[in-house]
Amino acid sequence: MANVGQQPKWEGKACAKLAGCKAEQVWLLLQDFFGLDKWFPSLTTCLPVEGVSGQPGCVRFCAGFKTPVNGSDKGSMNWTKQKLLSIDPNKMVFSYSIVDGNVGFNGYVSTVRVLSNEHGCDIEWKYEVEPAKGWTLGDLDFFIASGLQVMAQRMEAALQVFQATMDQ
Numbered sequence: 001m002a003n004v005g006q007q008p009k010w011e012g013k014a015c016a017k018l019a020g021c022k023a024e025q026v027w028l029l030l031q032d033f034f035g036l037d038k039w040f041p042s043l044t045t046c047l048p049v050e051g052v053s054g055q056p057g058c059v060r061f062c063a064g065f066k067t068p069v070n071g072s073d074k075g076s077m078n079w080t081k082q083k084l085l086s087i088d089p090n091k092m093v094f095s096y097s098i099v100d101g102n103v104g105f106n107g108y109v110s111t112v113r114v115l116s117n118e119h120g121c122d123i124e125w126k127y128e129v130e131p132a133k134g135w136t137l138g139d140l141d142f143f144i145a146s147g148l149q150v151m152a153q154r155m156e157a158a159l160q161v162f163q164a165t166m167d168q
Contacts, residue, residue: 009107010137011128014145016152021159023114023121027092029155030114030123033084034060041150042066049081059083059099067103067143078103085109104132123152 018026029039034053037046044064051058063079080101087094093113098105108129115122125148129140 007131009128009130010140011126012137012141012144013124013126014141014148015125016123016148017117017120018123018152018156018159019120021120021156023092023116025159026121026123026155027089027114029158030092030112031087031089031094033058033087033094033096036060036062039151039154040065040147051084054084054087056084056086065147067139080105098129104134106130106132123148 029035031054032038034046034048037043040046040062042065043062045062047061049059049061053060060082061079062082063077065078067078078101080098080103082096083099085095085097091113092115093111095109095111097110098108106129108127110125110127112123112125115124125144127140127144131137132140
């Protein structure tokens with residue numbers, strides 16, 4: 001039974017298209033749970049806390065990212081601990097939750113998947129979270145969508161360089 005006065009969770013979805021990239025290639029980059037700092041903009045640190053990357057239950061520490069909401073002290077760094085809940089390499093999908101952090105997210109769960117299309121692939125990032133103090137759903141939508149677009153561009157560029165070296 002829901003608590004009286006509890007606000008419904010925020011839900012959102014962001015998508016990014018990667019032209020000329022096979023879904024399987026993008027999945028190989030994305031499934032590295034401890035390697036998010038290679039792709040996500042302004043994320044300076046992504047370290048293993050416990051477990052094996054890609055195994056449900058593993059936890060990563062992510063820090064240094066900028067958000068549209070600056071609720072923390074100017075000298076402090078944004079950080080979260082994120083736990084891999086499930087992963088299915090055959091369906092190219094994983095889910096994770098934020099289990100700790102200083103950005104005000106409670107009940108945050110994301111599902112990230114790679115989908116093939118005729119011109120390449122798409123990355124789809126669905127998320128839900130309890131309303132966060134100082135944030136709007138629009139802030140969160142912008143943060144995830146803009147971050148995902150940069151991730152997609154970086155992955156696309158890395159795969160083009162890889163393909164060019166393979167063609168030589």
